[in-house]
Amino acid sequence: MENNLLAFAPDIIINAAAYTAVDKAEQDQESANAINHLGAEYLARIAQKLNAVFIHVSTDYVFDGNSAVPYVETDKPNPQSVYGKTKLDGESAIAQHCTKHIILRTAWVFAEHGNNFVKTMLRLALSRPELGxxxxxxxxPTYAGDIADAILNIISQLNSQNEDRWGVYHFSGEPYVSWHSFAECIFEEAFNQSLLMTQPILNAITTEQYPTPAKRPAYSMLDCQKIHVAFNIEPSNWRAALNNLTLYK
Incomplete structure (x- = not known):
């Protein structure tokens, strides 16, 4: 792959690949590290050889979730899972091996395709009258389409004077909500759009009541002020992304 990339000689390399099976990563550490850390480092080294810009998508899981206020880019990472650790190792490798890099940390990503919380909730709502x-x-919550738009927006503003804008940025959705509140919004929209005849009873449960192999951050709020100042990019409008839920079926 290196020879192909060097021959193609792109000006920009975007890495959205990741091992995102968070719970599975606890037992499959080698694969998670190969993709999230070593894969990112490999591409960063190639970008450096080409003097190309390297844009990399990372995660809120680099933090421990113990904060009570939104995380800023300079807050000290402290991942609590294999997934978070391998993503942080990838970030560190990129910063070490590629000068012209932009790392975009995001959270709670959902889209019309692939496995994600919105699609799971819609599927469960059709088969279960009550959910916890x-x-x-x-x-x-962050709409994947908004992440793509943010990356394209950043690319459109890149020029030879960007030396002070390389680094880490946070980009996620607002307002901040719990998974429970997010599910409420999904079901309300699905009902209003006639995708659900009735909304399931939604019970609020604690993390302890829903144990998982990998520890999730209790607070994944990312402060998006830096990306707004640098590139005039607004947080993801996740409510607007729910306007046409038929696309998520």
Whole structure:
């Protein structure tokens, strides 16, 4: 792959690949490290050879979730899972091996395709009259289409004077909500759009009541002020992304 990339000689390399099976990563550490850390480092080294810009998508899981206020880019990471650790190792490798890099940390990503919380909730709502959803984890749901738009926006503003803008940026959705509140919004929209005849009963449960192999950050709120100042990019409008839920079926 290196020879192909060097021959193609792109000006920009975007890495959105990741091992995102958070719980599975606890037992499959080698694969998670190969993709999230070593894969990112490999591409960063190639970008450096080409003097190319390297844009990399990272995660809120680099933090421990113990904060009571939104995390800023300079807050000290402290991942609590293999997934978070391997993503942080990838960030560190990129910063070490590629000068012209932009690392975009995001959270709670959902989209019309692939496995994600919105699609799971819609599927469960059609088969279960009652659901329990975690209410003590807070974050900013982020629409994948908004991440793509943010990256394109950044690229459109890149020029030879960007030396002071390389580094880490946070980009996620607002307002911050719990998984329980997010599910409420999904079901309300699905009902209003006639995708659900009735909304399931939604019970708020704690993280302890829904144990998982990998520890999730209790607070995944990312402060998005830096990216707004640098590139005039607003947080993801996750409510707007729910306007046409037929696309998520």
């Amino acid at each position: 959803v975690v209410a003590d984890q807070i974050g900013g």
